[in-house]
Amino acid sequence: xxxxxxxxxxxxxxxxxxxxxxxxxxxxxxxxxxxxxxxxxxxxxxxxxxxxxxxxxxxxxxxxxxxxxxxxxxxxxxxxxxxxxxxxxxxxxxxxxxxxxxxxxxxxxxxxxxxxxxxxxxxxxxxxxxxxxxxxxxxxxxxxxxxxxxxxxxxxxxxxxxxxxxxxxxxxxxxxxxxxxxxxxxxxxxxxxxxxxxxxxxxxxxxxxxxxxxxxxxxxxxxxxxxxxxxxxxxxxxxxxxxxxxxxxxxxxxxxxxxxxxxxxxxxxxxxxxxxxxxxxxxxxxxxxxxxxxxxxxxxxxxxxxxxxxxxxxxxxxxxxxxxxxxxxxxxxxxxxxxxxxxxxxxxxxxxxxxxxxxxxxxxxxxxxxxxxxxxxxxxxxxxxxxxxx
Amino acid sequence: xxxxxxxxxxxxxxxxxxxxxxxxxxxxxxxxxxxxxxxxxxxxxxxxxxxxxxxxxxxxxxxxxxxxxxxxxxxxxxxxxxxxxxxxxxxxxxxxxxxxxxxxxxxxxxxxxxxxxxxxxxxxxxxxxxxxxxxxxxxxxxxxxxxxxxxxxxxxxxxxxxxxxxxxxxxxxxxxxxxxxxxxxxxxxxxxxxxxxxxxxxxxxxxxxxxxxxxxxxxxxxxxxxxxxxxxxxxxxxxxxxxxxxxxxxxxxxxxxxxxxxxxxxxxxxxxxxxxxxxxxxxxxxxxxxxxxxxxxxxxxxxxxxxxxxxxxxxxxxxxxxxxxxxxxxxxxxxxxxxxxxxxxxxxxxxxxxxxxxxxxxxxxxxxxxxxxxxxxxxxxxxxxxxxxx
Numbered sequence: 001x002x003x004x005x006x007x008x009x010x011x012x013x014x015x016x017x018x019x020x021x022x023x024x025x026x027x028x029x030x031x032x033x034x035x036x037x038x039x040x041x042x043x044x045x046x047x048x049x050x051x052x053x054x055x056x057x058x059x060x061x062x063x064x065x066x067x068x069x070x071x072x073x074x075x076x077x078x079x080x081x082x083x084x085x086x087x088x089x090x091x092x093x094x095x096x097x098x099x100x101x102x103x104x105x106x107x108x109x110x111x112x113x114x115x116x117x118x119x120x121x122x123x124x125x126x127x128x129x130x131x132x133x134x135x136x137x138x139x140x141x142x143x144x145x146x147x148x149x150x151x152x153x154x155x156x157x158x159x160x161x162x163x164x165x166x167x168x169x170x171x172x173x174x175x176x177x178x179x180x181x182x183x184x185x186x187x188x189x190x191x192x193x194x195x196x197x198x199x200x201x202x203x204x205x206x207x208x209x210x211x212x213x214x215x216x217x218x219x220x221x222x223x224x225x226x227x228x229x230x231x232x233x234x235x236x237x238x239x240x241x242x243x244x245x246x247x248x249x250x251x252x253x254x255x256x257x258x259x260x261x262x263x264x265x266x267x268x269x270x271x272x273x274x275x276x277x278x279x280x281x282x283x284x285x286x287x288x289x290x291x292x293x294x295x296x297x298x299x300x301x302x303x304x305x306x307x308x309x310x311x312x313x314x315x316x317x318x319x320x321x322x323x324x325x326x327x328x329x330x331x332x333x334x335x336x337x338x339x340x341x342x343x344x345x346x347x348x349x350x351x352x353x354x355x356x357x358x359x360x361x362x363x364x365x366x367x368x369x370x371x372x373x374x375x376x377x378x379x380x381x382x383x384x385x386x387x388x389x390x
Numbered sequence: 391x392x393x394x395x396x397x398x399x400x401x402x403x404x405x406x407x408x409x410x411x412x413x414x415x416x417x418x419x420x421x422x423x424x425x426x427x428x429x430x431x432x433x434x435x436x437x438x439x440x441x442x443x444x445x446x447x448x449x450x451x452x453x454x455x456x457x458x459x460x461x462x463x464x465x466x467x468x469x470x471x472x473x474x475x476x477x478x479x480x481x482x483x484x485x486x487x488x489x490x491x492x493x494x495x496x497x498x499x500x501x502x503x504x505x506x507x508x509x510x511x512x513x514x515x516x517x518x519x520x521x522x523x524x525x526x527x528x529x530x531x532x533x534x535x536x537x538x539x540x541x542x543x544x545x546x547x548x549x550x551x552x553x554x555x556x557x558x559x560x561x562x563x564x565x566x567x568x569x570x571x572x573x574x575x576x577x578x579x580x581x582x583x584x585x586x587x588x589x590x591x592x593x594x595x596x597x598x599x600x601x602x603x604x605x606x607x608x609x610x611x612x613x614x615x616x617x618x619x620x621x622x623x624x625x626x627x628x629x630x631x632x633x634x635x636x637x638x639x640x641x642x643x644x645x646x647x648x649x650x651x652x653x654x655x656x657x658x659x660x661x662x663x664x665x666x667x668x669x670x671x672x673x674x675x676x677x678x679x680x681x682x683x684x685x686x687x688x689x690x691x692x693x694x695x696x697x698x699x700x701x702x703x704x705x706x707x708x709x710x711x712x713x714x715x716x717x718x719x720x721x722x723x724x725x726x727x728x729x730x731x732x733x734x735x736x737x738x739x740x741x742x743x744x745x746x747x748x749x750x751x752x753x754x755x756x757x758x759x760x761x762x763x764x765x766x767x768x769x770x771x772x773x774x775x776x777x778x779x780x
Binding site for chain 1 (some may be wrong): 427428429431432433434435456457461464465466471472473682683685695699700701703704706707708710711713714715717718
């Protein structure tokens with residue numbers, strides 16, 4: 001497991017590198033599609049390869065509950081189970097426990113929660129987290145973190161951060177598989193002071209890579225950007241940096257500009273299934289009546305299977321009929337869009353044109369009202385969750 | 391458009407032939423996957439080709455309502471709209487109008503119905519049926535028929551049959567595209583006397599092919615078999631024979647034995663999405679707990695993408711999680727199973743071993759209880775529909 005920096009942008013903190021893992025090489029900056037339950041929704045592993053995916057993410061929380069770590073271990077690990085033979089990350093389950101599960105009781109020892117599927121009770125510790133991820137067998141595993149909701153006060157965020165540091169150390173100590181790389185997760189909410197402290201503590205623990213967790217939870221984008229900037233500045237230059245849960249084209253540009261190497265997010269695939277499609281002119285809603293008889297691709301500048309073979313009118317029809325193929329063709333389009341974008345971003349870093357490439361992309365890319373509404377709704381949901389969380 | 395008989399089985403009425411259409415050649419006996427709304431659910435056209443599909447069916451009723459014939463015509467016809475460049479059948483819409491639509495009022499002129507989607511009122515005539523199918527542009531189109539439910543009495547079935555004959559003639563007379571083949575549909579319910587009469591009348595009208603409609607609606611299989619047998623005996627030997635809505639491996643064998651050349655049915659794809667999978671040992675329910683940790687393919691004798699790449703345990707997991715990939719992998723398996731079976735059936739007819747091939751297949755193929763329950767439920771639904779139809 002190594003990370004080699006190839007080139008840094010002279011005008012921003014953007015950088016291009018190569019991440020080497022037991023299952024292959026990953027050019028960075030990279031976006032990891034999310035395969036929550038052992039599948040990137042609607043796609044086969046071969047399709048992921050053809051879209052240009054070089055690394056995928058699996059969710060430990062979901063797989064732990066269903067089908068269970070034991071079954072996946074019995075079936076030879078997550079790579080073999082889901083048929084993906086490339087590099088893979090698994091997350092720690094921390095974020096999901098704190099956002100999806102019920103009855104969360106956090107102690108120094110770990111976190112007690114109830115499954116969102118059947119209400120069964122489970123106790124997640126740093127040791128169980130590592131043992132689970134070792135059984136799943138990803139190339140990159142994450143230390144267990146506590147992820148407080150956006151809006152939590154300073155004291156609560158500080159407590160969660162300190163537990164995260166203790167758990168990070170216990171995760172490192174309980175590791176048994178030297179072929180896996182473990183990344184620590186910087187927490188500290190929107191408080192720059194805590195983020196700086198967390199970055200320093202985790203760095204002192206000597207991880208193979210560093211993630212920034214607990215962002216993009218509803219806070220204003222300017223806040224995200226400042227926190228990322230301040231955190232990255234304190235992380236070792238020669239280690240990969242992973243911004244968790246970030247995902248839209250415009251946010252990826254902001255992350256890359258600030259020195260992020262790895263991104264993951266369910267956003268491109270989730271909005272695809274809702275009919276929200278990336279184009280070079282912004283996000284389009286395929287269900288809109290304007291596409292009813294549109295005899296052309298969704299995006300003229302896209303080389304994906306969907307755009308090469310089907311009209312927007314056909315996709316509109318499939319969505320109106322709620323046909324399974326709709327979700328698949330839309331997912332292919334959005335993922336290919338992001339994968340191509342990452343390749344272009346990387347090339348622009350390598351040839352020194354990243355700032356102008358970013359500028360020209362952002363000028364054309366107009367977030368729709370729909371997008372604003374979506375992000376506003378997300379904020380509403382987060383606020384409500386915060387209010388009603390036990 | 392031609393049909394050439396290659397070989398007949400000396401012991402049964404089974405026969406192998408070649409159907410030539412403007413979009414390609416179709417070896418028979420053949421099974422046409424159903425692409426109701428301009429897509430074989432969950433699959434791309436390329437996947438259909440790779441599964442061995444040589445012809446697909448589109449449903450005029452569904453496409454007429456959504457996205458509309460006008461839109462598909464504007465987009466260049468159904469082939470171009472859905473991206474399928476091979477042979478295609480469209481049905482007349484008759485069966486769907488009489489089973490899905492509401493407020494059906496049948497007159498000599500045509501049938502008034504309300505859309506099952508939005509309640510809008512439409513009037514389907516033989517002329518509109520032909521005009522719609524000419525705009526869709528399939529290679530084989532069907533004459534408008536009236537399809538009474540199973541259980542209708544002799545008088546009602548006779549009336550429906552006579553209207554079907556008049557409509558068949560009007561369909562022929564209103565045709566304007568000589569590049570399409572039109573098939574007539576024999577009706578007459580479960581009454582052998584009516585079926586014989588219908589076969590004779592339609593034959594006298596001189597169609598390019600003949601379909602047997604109005605079967606597999608809940609009647610006992612012995613009845614289906616007798617009706618098919620008596621009808622086929624009266625149809626011209628040199629014309630293709632199409633048994634509409636038949637679909638399961640065991641029923642296909644019975645149809646082939648009685649001289650059927652073309653089959654279509656949504657059954658293989660529909661039960662796939664419900665987790666019912668064909669194997670050489672009968673139909674299996676992938677959700678059953680026995681597959682929870684089954685590290686092997688669904689069917690050892692299957693060469694489909696799903697069986698070659700994924701364990702039954704993985705498919706079981708995908709179904710439990712209601713993942714989109716589940717429906718797709720199951721559809722691929724069931725369609726490939728049927729496509730391979732059709733190839734084997736054809737080869738066995740060509741090399742004279744059809745009866746023994748049928749025998750050996752049927753001995754191993756044990757319909758499950760689930761299958762019986764499914765067909766019983768279908769009967770219940772049909773009975774209830776009959777009772778509550780306006």
